[in-house]
Amino acid sequence: MSRTRVLVVGAGIIGAACARELAESGLEVIVLDRDRPGGATTAHGEGNVLVSDKGPGPELELAKLSRTLWPQTLASIGARAGAEVEWDPKGGIVVATTEEGARELAAFVERQRAAGVVVERLDATELAAAEPHLTPAVTAAFHYPEDAQVQPVAAATTLLSAALDAGATLRTGCRVLGAHTEGGRLTGIRTSQGVLGADAFVNAAGPWAGELSALLGAPVDVRPRRGEVLVTTPMPPTVFHKVYDAGYVGAVGSDSAELRTSAVVESTKAGTILLGSSRRQVGFDASLRVDVLSAIAGNALRLFPGLGAATVMRAYGGFRPYVPDHLPIIGADPRRPGLWHASGHEGAGIGLAAGTARLLRNLLLDEPAAIEPEPFRVGRAGVMVEGDA
Numbered sequence: 001m002s003r004t005r006v007l008v009v010g011a012g013i014i015g016a017a018c019a020r021e022l023a024e025s026g027l028e029v030i031v032l033d034r035d036r037p038g039g040a041t042t043a044h045g046e047g048n049v050l051v052s053d054k055g056p057g058p059e060l061e062l063a064k065l066s067r068t069l070w071p072q073t074l075a076s077i078g079a080r081a082g083a084e085v086e087w088d089p090k091g092g093i094v095v096a097t098t099e100e101g102a103r104e105l106a107a108f109v110e111r112q113r114a115a116g117v118v119v120e121r122l123d124a125t126e127l128a129a130a131e132p133h134l135t136p137a138v139t140a141a142f143h144y145p146e147d148a149q150v151q152p153v154a155a156a157t158t159l160l161s162a163a164l165d166a167g168a169t170l171r172t173g174c175r176v177l178g179a180h181t182e183g184g185r186l187t188g189i190r191t192s193q194g195v196l197g198a199d200a201f202v203n204a205a206g207p208w209a210g211e212l213s214a215l216l217g218a219p220v221d222v223r224p225r226r227g228e229v230l231v232t233t234p235m236p237p238t239v240f241h242k243v244y245d246a247g248y249v250g251a252v253g254s255d256s257a258e259l260r261t262s263a264v265v266e267s268t269k270a271g272t273i274l275l276g277s278s279r280r281q282v283g284f285d286a287s288l289r290v291d292v293l294s295a296i297a298g299n300a301l302r303l304f305p306g307l308g309a310a311t312v313m314r315a316y317g318g319f320r321p322y323v324p325d326h327l328p329i330i331g332a333d334p335r336r337p338g339l340w341h342a343s344g345h346e347g348a349g350i351g352l353a354a355g356t357a358r359l360l361r362n363l364l365l366d367e368p369a370a371i372e373p374e375p376f377r378v379g380r381a382g383v384m385v386e387g388d389a
Contacts, residue, residue: 003028006364007189007198009176009212011037013045013152013350014342015204016159017357020073023166025361030196031163032171038156041206041349044318046229046266046274047152048242049351052092052144053249055108056115058375059327063348064116065371066355067146073354074155077162085154086269092147092242093122093131095138097302102140105246109142118146133238133306140246147242149266152350159353179216179336186216186338200364202340207284207319209329209343218336219385220329220378222344225322226285228278228292230300232310234271242266243303244277257281259292263299265307273310275300277347281322288315320346329383330356330376331363340364341378 004027008019011033023029033039049070054060074085096102109119122130122141130143164170171193180188180195188197203220205212210222244264257280264276278292293315301308323329323344333339342360345352355370362369378384 004200005030005198006200006202007032007196008202008204009033009189010204010206010209011156011160011170011172012040012042012204012206013038013156013159013353014206014345014356015202016156016163017353018202018204018342018360019163019168020159020166021357021361022364023163023168025365029163029168030171030198031160031168032174032176032191032196034173034175036172037160037170038153041318041320042152042156044227044229044316045152045347045350046276047150047155047350048348049148049150050092050144050242050348051112051117052094052147055249056111058372059348059352060112060115060117061371062328062352062355062359062376065358066352067148069354069358070148070150073159074150077158085158086151087148088150088269089146089148090241092144092244093127094142094144094244094246095127095134095303096140096246097135097137099139101246105140105142108246108249117144119144131240131243133304134243135303135305143241149242150350155350176212176215181217181336184337186336189216200338200340202342202360204342206343206349207321209321209341213333213339213341214385216336216339218333218339220341220344220383221324221385222329223281223322224284224319225346226278226280226282226317226319227276227347228288228296228315228317230275230293230296230312231314231316232273232275232307233313235267235273235310236271237267238306239265239267239273239304245299245303259295261292261295261299263303265300265304272313273307275307279320279347284319286317288317321349322346324382325380328352328356328376329378330359331373331378333378335384
């Protein structure tokens with residue numbers, strides 16, 4: 001009996017995670033990417049695996065599932081292949097710098113605690129011990145011990161390698177040109193390398209998922225949202241957690257197409273410090289803007305004044321897959337049988353990848369779902385673009 005064949009479009013962190021889950025479940029998996037694995041959005045991410053920035057609701061449940069699965073997944077892969085991916089469960093610290101911000105942050109924390117998130121309030125002495133270089137002008141601080149960081153490109157390529165070890169195949173430099181359907185069902189896709197047939201097709205194209213879905217005749221409202229990061233030269237130990245201002249949560253949840261910035265500062269094991277973050281909708285315009293980079297640097301200096309002596313060695317930007325209701329799209333497309341979606345994670349794709357892949361596998365194989373899938377369905381209001389087949 002032939003195995004079910006699944007074609008995953010996109011070899012970033014989401015596509016790689018999905019490919020591994022499906023291949024290790026015994027399916028015949030083909031992964032294709034128009035460029036190289038992990039070379040687009042994944043390569044421009046910080047590797048955050050966060051629960052701290054999500055209020056109660058379906059995205060938080062997906063984040064909690066992913067936080068449980070990530071270390072298990074990395075340990076499983078490493079045990080079999082001898083691979084080791086940089087995983088740093090360093091925790092996060094969220095701070096407020098105004099009295100109003102402190103009240104809003106405290107209320108947000110209480111809602112998270114009610115949803116099962118572990119959060120610890122830090123007094124001034126505890127905060128100074130945890131982050132000695134942080135500004136003392138802090139009105140509230142909370143520690144999230146479950147926040148972590150993973151090296152994104154290494155994680156994506158390791159997940160993909162695990163999928164290949166389980167029998168998956170990979171095609172790079174392969175562009176999707178259109179759909180091949182039979183009786184309304186998607187049975188193949190036309191690509192620059194010919195027609196590829198399968199029983200199911202997973203749209204894991206990140207910021208390009210909207211374009212891909214339109215090519216396949218079932219468009220979803222996924223748009224690129226640009227973000228930038230500054231990277232310092234290696235420094236002595238200066239930042240010990242992921243530290244960000246409470247305004248970051250509002251920036252993530254904003255619907256504005258205009259520039260939104262907030263202070264996000266964290267170190268890497270190599271000693272560099274990453275400074276973020278920004279969000280703006282500019283299509284696929286990849287130009288770096290001085291005003292955006294200046295705003296990021298200014299925000300970081302307000303939290304860590306000592307960084308004024310740091311040297312920035314590079315700046316980079318990337319595109320995040322934005323969905324208007326700020327929830328990923330995971331599941332089957334009711335308009336085009338055979339088409340499945342795993343996209344729309346915006347800046348949280350790396351953190352949510354493990355849970356997304358598990359949920360997609362559950363749905364595709366008709367298994368009991370690890371979390372409630374309904375909030376992520378393609379057919380919810382505002383996701384499917386009107387007037388298309």
